[in-house]
Amino acid sequence: MKNIFTKKVTEEIINRIEKLTPKSQPIWGKMSVAQMLAHCCVTYEMVYTDKHPKPNKFTRYMMKLFVKNIVVSEKPYAKNGRTAPQFLIVDDKVFDTEKKRLIDFINKTQQLGEKEFEGKASHSFGNLTAKEWNNLFYKHLNHHLQQFGV
Template sequence: MKNLFEAETVDEVKERMARLRPDSAHQWGKMNAAQAMEHCARGMELALGDRRPPRLLIGRILGPMIKRKAFADGEPMRRNSPTVPGLAVSDDRELGKEQARLCGLIDRFAAAGPKGCTSHPHSFFGRLTPDEWSAWMYKHLDHHLRQFGV
């Protein structure tokens, strides 16, 4: 499974991000490209431990069962998947600024490696290993890049 501890995967994600334009049309969802980049940056902050939302009751109940399917190799995130509270973005954003912010967080995550991952549980899935965080962050980025056809 691709993950953000692999330099070639980081390069792939950044190259795809660079193809986004302010007027890139979304194929699903409500966010525009700039909002999606800020949303992804907030997701990276989860993996880095900068954001620490509480566990959701529904995640405590269903998280372990859904985690097996969500983390399956080769299975992309489904369209219109629910988001962690606090990660949705609805205000106006500047694409270039959001891309730069996200690139910086990706670089920080990749450079820190497994020791840089949070030990705080994911609000839905619960405890994740560094390898699971790295793979999930790739899947999340891939999901939103596919949302805009890149």
């Protein structure tokens, strides 16, 4: 798995995002390109904002048991997989706004670096290693950029 905390990989991801246009169409799935960018921002919102309430203890326990390994492993996501309710983006979004937000989040994460994320608590899964955070960030971005052919 590529390391999203390195400048090289961050630049590669941002270059792929820059290839998207408001008219980019998905190869699979139903989200518009602006909705996909907003969807990718949710992961970072959970790290950097209080926008999304934390799941209760029982839900976190179940997520750690049944979802965590899917999210933080190196195994790619399946196409058209189910997503958590807070990641569903159903309203229209502004492409340029969401693109800028996502790029800003990616840059902030890279600048903070791996050390900032080693042992950092996840919204849903408890403490994660920097490698697990990397897999969570990179795999999700890569999955959706592939969805839009970039």
